[in-house]
Amino acid sequence: MDEEWWQCNLRELETVNKREETLSNMYANINKQSALPINRQVIELLLRAPNLYECARIVKGEKEQEQEQVVNLAIDVLRSCLQQLELDIQDAKLPELLSLPLTHSNPAVRSLVLGNLLKQLRSQREPKPLPSTELLLYVLDELQQPETQSSVIAIDILNLELTNWLTDSGVQSKLLQLLQRDEMVCCRVYELAVMLAKHSAASLSSVEFILDAALSELDNDDVLLMSSVMEILVPLAEQNHGLSYMERRRVLDIISSRVERIDENPLDALILPSIMKFFGKIAAVQPQKIIAGYPQMLACLFQLLESGDEAMLPTGLDTLANLTSTVQGKLLMHQHFQSAMEQLLRKYSTHLKNLSPPLKIRLLNSLDVIYTLEGMPSSELNTILLGWYECFAGGRQVNHIMELLHTPFPDLQLAALGLLKTLCQYPWGITAVQQTAGAIEFLLSRQQDLDKDVKYLKWQIMQLLSVSSEFTPTEIVRFTAYVNEGPLYQQTVVNIATEGQGSQ
Template sequence: MAAQVLALLRALSGPEAPLEELRALHSALQAVPLGELRERADDLRLGPLFALLGPGSRREQTTLCVSILERLLQAVEPVDVARNFRVDLQKGLAHPSDSVKTLTLSQVGRIVESSDAVTEILNNAELLKQIVYCIGGENLSVAKAAIKSLSRVSLTQTGLEALFESDLLDDLKNVMKTNDIVRYRVYELIVEISSTSPESLNYCTTSGLITELLRELTGEDVLVRATCIEMVTSLAQSHHGRQYLAQEGVIDQISNIIVGAESDPFSSFYLPGFVKFFGNLAVMDSPQQICERYPVFVEKVFEMTESQDPTMVGVAVDTIGILGSTVEGKQVLHKAGTHFEHLLMKVGYQVKNASTELKIRCLDAISSLLYLSPEQETDDLLRMTESWFSSLSRDSLELLRGISNQPFPELRCAALKVFTAMANQPWAQKLMFNSPGFVEYVMDRSVERDKTSKDAKYELVKALANSKTIAEIFGNPNYLRLRAYLSEGPYYVKPVSVTAVEGAE
């Protein structure tokens, strides 16, 4: 089969090859396993195919050539692609067709992932320059592929030097001038590189580009702030990134902007992002330290739950869920006392009355707040989760049961997730057992119609069945039914028995 492909490749007659030849080659390729092509990689003559990708080629010709090359180049080792098709790669990045650029960047991606081949890219200044300018193109997927390749190149010392100690830095700065969108793409690249290591961050700060990003973050343009805070949040994902932001006073500045948001009529544009920043910071460092050092963050989250703007409520609820995902975060929230209980009442109200999307976000937050691993189940924490659950509504269990019976899989699964989060805890098991029909609902497989709901129900059964207190609270017969459900799996269907009727044919 590979022989037919090789014969068709040899038959290609330069830039005027008929479409029929390309169609025949394209069809033949579909039947040849990649392994067989790899065995004949040295015999693949790809020059004529690249030649057919001239700027003036017809659309169908370009589409066929791209599809054929995508397949054939997979059979060629990355280092051989870099060495043998160096000029073709450069032409591909300058091609007017986005599909050709995407093909070329996919090969660049293979090359930079290979330790043997990446030096071929680093030694090709012109190719690197063209990759930089691909960030400024209109096609987002092309820009993303260029960013990914450059960030991969920067993982080596030689790559960092090539990007930041050569004319490429000027090229990056020139690309940034294209428009606002492209400027943010360059910031995205710089943040990605900075997050890799303290040394990478040092190169990026020396370039001045991180400083520019932070200047825009704390500037007066509210829309720019909203975009920049997402990138700064990404930078804070790394320990050295957080250290840098703290040393430069950026975290304090963000806190001060939140304080000033009270008098800013446009604060709704950037406030959600600023609150998310602190929420992520609290989880990555220490919820207690962050909340004590920046009390305005906690105050703002509580205040946002009272907002009439669903976006604000959603961000506040998500942040509460993030904070409440750790024991330390739970204890910080618990210190707010009645203030937090009032917030939970608001969350319960949203579960009952909000849009489906916001209901699900609220239920996810409740799951995080209520979950305790078996090792975390101290008397104090159990009393705390029980009081939080009762604060949601007059009858929180019935509220959740009502949602779990609705014909919307996303809502059903979110409610089941809450039940699963609390299923380990004795107080919750007693509530479930004493609620009429709840045990039957748990055991009833016919209630869940779709796969995701069946999986969610199974997780609840598993959490209950594996609890040390379930046999005592639910009773042995129910415990055995749970174990049977668990062993049968989530998709078990009870066989229908057929009874013979006397006289039937």
């Protein structure tokens, strides 16, 4: 097909009742020639054709089914064009070529083009900067569109390319304009700034004017906005240079003071989960900073966890897990909050009986993190963890866990066995299993009705028991045989016919 044929068909699109047939012909011919791509000049002609984009426009009030068919065909034609064009990021004509689709009213069109642009950027063996800011400005404009899907793609593109242009006056002006828009747009810009700032201290410095705007949201009366901004800032707080920046801006002090004055503004209770998550994430990488520096935050966390408030517990459980996920975190929690930790773990045993199954699973997973260690524990840490376990279990047995293993919920069984496996990494944990009536029998049983993942975890626990010095040689032989048979072994039942059965 020569260029004249395509020109003729584009003119046909001006007639509304001819659009569906014309688009079908165009789509068929593009794909018919996919093995031998059509002329690049033709593709550029189509991408610049206003008539084609008019077909992709959604007009309210028209017959929906007929309109949808035409819109989908137009987008299919555009998709085929982009696939054959293979966007050249270094092409100076690219902004002009993509200007119509990137400013189109249909988010599906914008999303299609942005998706192809992101794909090309990610496929580069060596990242190359765009030749100008023109295309970036179109992508930045996407952040103020109401649709989420295309804005997410835009942020990913900007994360790859914007660093090279942050000192450009046009880019800075556009970012400042976006910060004057509504909360949704501002939060997208904050998210972009955090993604860029994570890379290095130099990158953070380039977007500091955006981050300062984000931090200003943390001391106002809009608790929902404050909650969203804290969620956005968490990845930056996990970086040393990001946390240093926040400390210079007294962010942790500002947030902590909101907690201390929570009785003065009951609405602040709505942001407690976000505050706990924020501090917990930081504590996972900077335990000394949070545990030793913000006792009021910890006191609030303990109070929240003991309350049994099912709306607040998930975040609280995850936060405590973050606080105690490292060796330093465990030692600091024991050093500064020994009594509170022991009291809370006793409360956990009550929670484990009364909470809904999903929250029991969350609690067990949190405990799993608390007791997990990489490598051998020091004698001090071993004593701390044993003391914590005894508070939770009310002794050294694993009765609490065994009760959960006899429930009809495979997910709950898996969480209970996961914790049991972690406990069996310690000699005192193996002893607790040994001293619990029915525990060894359950682990050795070959119940056919158990979930296969449950069987596998049982088998892994038996692997640990089979190399323990806590059992007799006879028991070790029995355990080793179980391990050698594998997790999914099925016992064969042999029926022996007695004389005379065959003639009945």
